Amino acid sequence: MRKNEIYEVLCLNVTNQGYGVVRIDGQVVFVPGLLKEEKARIKIVKVLKKYAFGKIEELQIVSKDRVEPKCPKASQCGGCCFQHLAYTKQLDIKTEYVRQLFIRNHLDCTIKDTLGMQDPFYYRNKAQFPIQVINDTVYMGFYRPHSNSIVDCDSCVIQSKEINEVYQFIKANMNVKSAKTLRHVLIRSNVQGQVQIVFIGKENHVDALVKKITESFKNVVSILFNKNDREDNVILGDSYRVLYGLESMHQTCMSQKIQLHFKSFFQVNSKQMEVLYLQAIHLANLSKEDRVIDLYSGVGTIGCVIAPYVKKVTGVEIVPEAVENAKKNAQLNQLSNIDFVCEDASIFVQKYKEETDVVFVDPPRKGLSEAGICHITGLHPKRVVYISCNPNTLVRDVKLFEETGYHCKVVQPVDMFCHTNGLECVCLLEK
């Protein structure tokens, strides 16, 4: 097989990344956007040792599950790889992906169907728009897949309406001088419709724009400049200046008030966050006698939600601003049985000696370390509830838990990231 060759193919399956899978002379070829049972004329664009990539030239037989993407840029932007597929089928692909992962790893547990959204659009409460200036023209939008070039977008159908409105205003009023010193604009919204904006870059030339924004939008409650002159891909720098309002905004989770610093983590889908945490609480089967550890606690969202049902919660988080928020959130919600520690979670569990009934873990994508798992199981909790945004590291870690005598009973996938390849899972591990 060679680059630029044309083939007529039948799509056998779709991966969790939205790539159609075809076989040509026994070799696997991945074709972005092609759906199961579709026939197409494809062009080979890249040939590697074990597989190749193709692109659709002409669709000859179209799947009944194909839908018109709501976003005109869906096929160019790297954000949504499934907008062309009926939403219920997206959920099936996500469930099947998790099921196959567990089967391949010889893990015998119940994988439930993915819980999706009634309305899977305009759900995100956080967007990071990259900015570039090319030939004195400002480009803002999202990165193309596997690239640093920007697909210029005027709106995004998975971001909240408030984020879209403020983004469009910023884009329309951004001049070349300001844009040249910026890398990203981060915009967050909450369920009350309030908005926080963080301009990220080398120098602050946005004061005039900030004035225009605050004159035009009463719901913008916080604007910051975050200095980032790093050469790598890390979006936020260390130092910042508040340009308007405060450095935190408020969110809510299951009627708990959550103060959120712009550097702190918060689930990007507020509705599905509640679905996920309800599942986690259900699996944890909490009682008033339970002493709970909430590892990777962020701004204390899970801790604050479960505190009324248990004896005591200890949250552990590494980002100092998030821990500050978490302590404030305990006060805001009048919770006296919860405290927060600013420490690396695996170091904390290594030293911790107190009786523990339930451990919640909600780590970043890379999951837990082997030593961390060993120290968690060394506390002999009755139940571990593992929330994960990466099914691959979840499976790896579940295998390690199983080696120590904990058994994974059930995994519940929740679609937090509709139309994209992201997926959140919550699972219960018990002795």
Ligand SMILES: C[S@@+](CC[C@H](N)C(=O)[O-])C[C@H]1O[C@@H](n2cnc3c(N)ncnc32)[C@H](O)[C@@H]1O
């Ligand atoms: C997926 S978020 C979960 C946050 C929180 N449970 C929630 O629901 O909002 C992961 C959190 O782990 C924190 N984190 C990352 N590495 C850590 C470590 N080594 N020890 C403790 N916390 C860590 C991050 O700052 C982030 O707040």
